[in-house]
Amino acid sequence: MDPVRQVMDAVADADTGNELYGAFAPLYDIFFAERCDYDTLATFVSDRAPAGARSVAVGACGTGRLLARLADRYDRAVGLDRSAAMLRLAGGRTDTALVRADLRTVVAPGAFDLFTVTGNSLAHLPAGAPDGVRTAFERAAESLRSGGTLVCDFMLTDSLMNGYVTEDTVETDRCRVERRVVTRVEDRGADDLGAAGRYDYEFTMTDRRTGETARAEASLPVRVFEPEALPGVALSAGFTEAALVDPPTPYGGGLVARVPE
Incomplete structure (x- = not known):
C-alpha cells in the first residue's frame, strides 16, 4: 500500500486520547x-x-x-522506548537492539558508556511524583559503566505559557503535515524542579497528489524544568559531575552528567 495512504488511514482511524505516540507514530516520524x-x-x-x-x-x-546514526558510531547500541508503535518504525530503520521500556524502569546495570535522552522526552515524566525525573536519572546512572555519561535535553520553565499557540507546517514531495499546539498551564509549582501543564495537539495531513486530508487531535501532559535544579537532581541520583549545556534542539536546556570512574 502507498505509505502516505497508510499514514492517513492510521490518523483517520486513531482513537488517541492521551496517546500521541501510538497511532500517530508514522505522522510523528x-x-x-x-x-x-x-x-x-x-x-x-x-x-x-x-x-x-x-x-x-x-x-x-x-x-x-x-x-540509527549513533549505531554507526559505536560497537553496540540499544534503543529504549515505551511505545510499541514507535519501536516498530525504529525496527524498520535500524537492525540494532530495541527494548520496550520506560525511562523510570530501565534495568541494565553497568551496560553502557553513554546514555542519551533527547527530543524533549523528559517533558513526559510526571511532575510531583516520586517516580519522575529523579528515578529516570537514577536508572540512567545505574545503566552506565564507571566514567559513563548521560546527555539529555529539556524544556525551560519560562517556555510554559498558558494559551500559547504554535503552528508549524512541513512538506514533502507527497504530503503536507500541519501541526497546531495549544499550551495549558496546570501547576506552576508542580514540584521543586519546575512546572506542569498540557499540550493540546491538532494534526492535519494532506496528500498533495489527491488533495485528501486526515485530521486528528490528542492531548498530552507536559512538564518543564528550572535549569538550575537539574544538576542537583543528577548529583543526588548517583552522578558525580553535572553541567548545563546548550543543545542543538529547540527546547532550551541541556544537561551532561557523569558517573564516577
Whole structure:
C-alpha cells in the first residue's frame, strides 16, 4: 500500500486520547524528519561521550532516527522506548537492539558508556511524583559503566505559557503535515524542579497528489524544568559531575552528567 495512504488511514482511524505516540507514530516520524537535524544531534551527543566509548543507550528512541546514526558510531547500541508503535518504525530503520521500556524502569546495570535522552522526552515524566525525573536519572546512572555519561535535553520553565499557540507546517514531495499546539498551564509549582501543564495537539495531513486530508487531535501532559535544579537532581541520583549545556534542539536546556570512574 502507498505509505502516505497508510499514514492517513492510521490518523483517520486513531482513537488517541492521551496517546500521541501510538497511532500517530508514522505522522510523528514524517514531521520530525523535516524539523530535526539528527546528524547534528548525533554529533552533539557523541562529542560528550567519555573517551573510548563503545556502547550507547538511546532512551525514548522514538522512530529510531537518532538511534540509527549513533549505531554507526559505536560497537553496540540499544534503543529504549515505551511505545510499541514507535519501536516498530525504529525496527524498520535500524537492525540494532530495541527494548520496550520506560525511562523510570530501565534495568541494565553497568551496560553502557553513554546514555542519551533527547527530543524533549523528559517533558513526559510526571511532575510531583516520586517516580519522575529523579528515578529516570537514577536508572540512567545505574545503566552506565564507571566514567559513563548521560546527555539529555529539556524544556525551560519560562517556555510554559498558558494559551500559547504554535503552528508549524512541513512538506514533502507527497504530503503536507500541519501541526497546531495549544499550551495549558496546570501547576506552576508542580514540584521543586519546575512546572506542569498540557499540550493540546491538532494534526492535519494532506496528500498533495489527491488533495485528501486526515485530521486528528490528542492531548498530552507536559512538564518543564528550572535549569538550575537539574544538576542537583543528577548529583543526588548517583552522578558525580553535572553541567548545563546548550543543545542543538529547540527546547532550551541541556544537561551532561557523569558517573564516577
